[in-house]
Amino acid sequence: MHGLTAVEAARAALEALAGGPAVAVVTLIAAPPGHTEPAGRRLLLDESGGVRGSLGDRELDEQVLGLARAVLAGAGAGTRELEVGGRPFTIYLEAVRAPEELVLVGAGHNAVPLARLGVLLGFRVTVLDDRDQFAVAERFPDDATVVRADFADPFRAIPIGPRSYVALVTRGHKWDFDCLRRLLEADPLPRYLGMIGSRRRVKAAFQALLEAGVARDRLASVHAPIGLEIGAETPEEVAVSIAAELIRVRRQADGGATPSRARAGSGSDVGALRERERVLDRLLPERPR
């Protein structure tokens, strides 16, 4: 069996990006003289365990499959040096998976520019609203999916998981609150969960959720008030502030793959979590004063 060409691997990557099973792509970068497969040949492992191609040596393939499984489980992309029968190989491996999904709950004036920015940033964007006159595809970019959904159970048709980013931007605080509660009481939590609203409203919502028995650490994961603090006022400015927050969360998820410039900037995942806990603590101190 030969390695796949870059063209064959590109076809497989497109299937994964279109929503198929995630696939780990292993590329041969350097091999000792006399090796049968040239640099650039690939071996693919998909999430359901299917293997395509070979790097030209059974033992090398075995080693590589172990690394490919780790990458599918979340290990970072990068090169690895391997030794097979005393001969050195260099491989590069990465996972290709469907883009993360941005779910906008509420199709009002804030959602329109945010949907555009979401598409621009490479998210699959879905917009939900319960009103026929707002849940209109023409108001949103072509690449966004617009769904008319009842806010009583808006996520029935949209599975939420660790690759979901949810922004609650409905017209009324009651709906934002109901959706927030539904998401916090379900598993798994989305990767990002943000809720629009003034500090005062957020405080009232957090208070009510704590009283309803939502765990404090779950509540601390909520980005509310939503967006980075840049003094945004117009819907476009608010969208930029939310989009910036989405980027911050997304790039922190990359771990070691984050450029050093960003790493030096806003701090680690842990730092961001502490920052949110500080917001929660300031709004709602753990012990009554």
Place this chain on the structure above:
Amino acid sequence: MDDAAIYTAIVEAARQRRPLALATVLATRGSVPRHVGSKMVVDPEGGLVGTIGGGCGEAEVLAAVTQVIRSGAARVVRVALTDPVDSWSQAVCGGVMDVFLEPILSPDAEPRP
């Protein structure tokens, strides 16, 4: 930048039997503009799809493209972005990137071992 555009460019060029080169950032050290896995397709006829960092180092990769397509052999290009900041060079980001540059040739032109 969406990787779908990269893969589509590769599949499309292969269908039209046009040669291209694909650049992938393999490793980085110091301050660099893009992360590991960033890709750029260099199409001698159609230009660039994607970016591995704009002015910072792309020129060195572009210079190697013709040779890689002609030889049919992939290679690693080390790009140092460590020119002094007052040099007016574009390569002043401060880091070093290893970029895998590989030719994408139509199946009948591709050398088989």
